[in-house]
Amino acid sequence: MSIERCVVVGGTHGNEYCGAFLARHWRDHPEELRRPGLDVEAVLANPEAHRLVRRYRDQDLNRCFAPKDLEAAAAGARPGVYEATRAVELKAQLLAGRDPAKVAIFDLHTTTANMGASVVVGKMTPFNASLAAWLQRDDPEVRVYRWVEEGTEPGFLSGVCDNGFNVEVGPVPNGVLRADMVELSRSLVARCLDFVGRWNGGERFAELELTLFEHREHVDFPRDASGAPSGFVHAERQDRDWQPLSPGDPLFQTFTGETLRYEGPAGRVPVFINECAYYEKHIALTLTERVVRRVGELAPAIEGPRASPSAG
C-alpha cells in the first residue's frame, strides 16, 4: 500500500483566509508541494463562499460529505443548495478516479480559538495515527483532536478518502491573513507531505506514543429567552484551549456580571473555546479527554528491496 495522491485543500470555509489563499497560491505555484512519485494538487474548495468572505453560502461544506448526504445530493435531492452540489463535484475532483485508500487529503482550516498548531482527525486509520504521532514527536506542541461523536458522522471533506485530516491553526480572525498563521499552515502541510514522501519511499515508521484529545461533549453559551448569548467566555478561560478544567473553574460571565462555573467531571480539556463559527451551532467550547495511545509501527508503503530501514 502507498499513497498515490495528496490533495491540499483550503477555503472549505470561505472566510478562513490563510488556507484559502495558500490553496490559491499553490494552485498557481504547485512546485512547493511536489514530492517524488506523488500526484499533489491544491484545491480551493468553496470558491463561492470565499468570494462572499463567508464560511459558506447555503450550508457548512465541511458537514456535507457523509455518504448518505453525498448520495442524496447526487440524486438531485438538494437543488439550489450550493455546498451540497459542490460536495459531489469535489468528491470526484479530490479522488480523481483513484482508490480512496491511496489518497490523502490535508484540509486547511483556521479558528478564532487559541488552538495553536492542531489537527482534527475523523478517521483514526493506522496511517493517520502514525502521521499524527510523527508530527507530535517532531513538535510536541502539535495537538490532536479526535472528533468522534457516537452515532454521528461528521461529514468532513477530508473523509472522502481514508487518509488525512483537518489542519487547524489559530487564533486568527476570519477574513484575515496573519503571517504567523500562514507560516504555521504552510509548515504543517510541508511536514505532512514529507511524511507521505518518505513512507512512499519505503521508510519504516517506528512505534510511537500519540497524545489524543478525544471528543466528549459540546457546551453552549448561557442564552437569554430570545436565544441570544446572555454572556461570554470568562476572562480566565479565554485563550486557554488544551488546559484542563477543574470543577468550580470560572467558565462564563454574563452581561449582568454573574460568573458561571464549570460543574462537570475533573480533567476535561476544552478546545475550540469561543470559535466564531460555532456561535450558531450553539457551541461555546468543546470538552475532550486526554488519552495517550501507543501507535504501532507503520509498515513501509512499498514492500521489497526499498523497504529496509536505511531506505528513508
Add this chain to the structure above:
Amino acid sequence: MSIERCVVVGGTHGNEYCGAFLARHWRDHPEELRRPGLDVEAVLANPEAHRLVRRYRDQDLNRCFAPKDLEAAAAGARPGVYEATRAVELKAQLLAGRDPAKVAIFDLHTTTANMGASVVVGKMTPFNASLAAWLQRDDPEVRVYRWVEEGTEPGFLSGVCDNGFNVEVGPVPNGVLRADMVELSRSLVARCLDFVGRWNGGERFAELELTLFEHREHVDFPRDASGAPSGFVHAERQDRDWQPLSPGDPLFQTFTGETLRYEGPAGRVPVFINECAYYEKHIALTLTERVVRRVGELAPAIEGPRASPSAG
C-alpha cells in the same frame, strides 16, 4: 451650553459583537448608563446586519451619514438599500428632536487590529478635544485617531450631532465576544458618560495636552492581476499599531516569499493594521502622524452658581 442627551450605540457594524451585545444589554438594563440630569439611550444601530452576523447588509452604515447622502436617502433616491433608509430613521432616533449641539453619541466599534483602547474622532469640537484629552490624562494608553481626509466627509453615524466619536477597541475577531474587549468598551463608555455628567454638573475642565494621530494616507496590500491580495502584513509589522515606521522597515510579505519594505517618509504611524473589513476597501493599514496639541480649558456647561470649581 450643556449636553442634554447621550446615545451609546453598538452594532453599527453588525458583526462587531462586543458593542452590539452591550447595546442590546443596555437597552434592556439602562440603569448602568444613567447619569443625573442626562437623557441616555442605548441603540443597536444595524439589527439586520447583526442578525446576519455581517458588517452590513447592503452598504457600510458608518459611511451613510454625510448630509448629502442622508438627504438623498430621505428623498427616496436609494430604494432597497437597507442601510441608506436605516440611516435616515437612525438620525431622527439619535437626535430625538434635540439640538445637535446638545447631543453626544458614543458609537462602539471593534477591530481585528491591535488598536487597544482608542477613539476615532471625525469632528474635533472643543467638547470632543477636552473629553479625549481627559480620557488620555486618566489612561495614557487611550489613543486618539483623527480621521480627516481632505475634501471628504467620513459620513460617520456619530457625526449627526456635534459631540462624541467612535470608540474603537481591539484586537477581537468579528462575530466574537471577548471578555477583555467587552470590559474595555464598557469602561470607556462609563468614563465618557462620567465626563458628560461632571461637565453638566458645572465642573470646569482645565487646559490639557492631547496627543492625536492625524490621518495621512491609506496603504493597500500588494495585489495580483485579479485584484486579490498577493501578500499580507509582514510578521514584523503585524500587531504593531501606533508604533512609528522607518523607511526600509518590512511592511508586507508575499506568498512567493518576497519582503516589501516601507519607502515613505519617516515618522508615519500605522493604525488599523490588517483590519478585516478594510480588505474590500483596499486598505491594509492607514498612516497617521503624531501631533501634540494644547486643549484649552472647557468652560463649565452651566454658567452661574453651580459653575464654581468645587461643583464637580
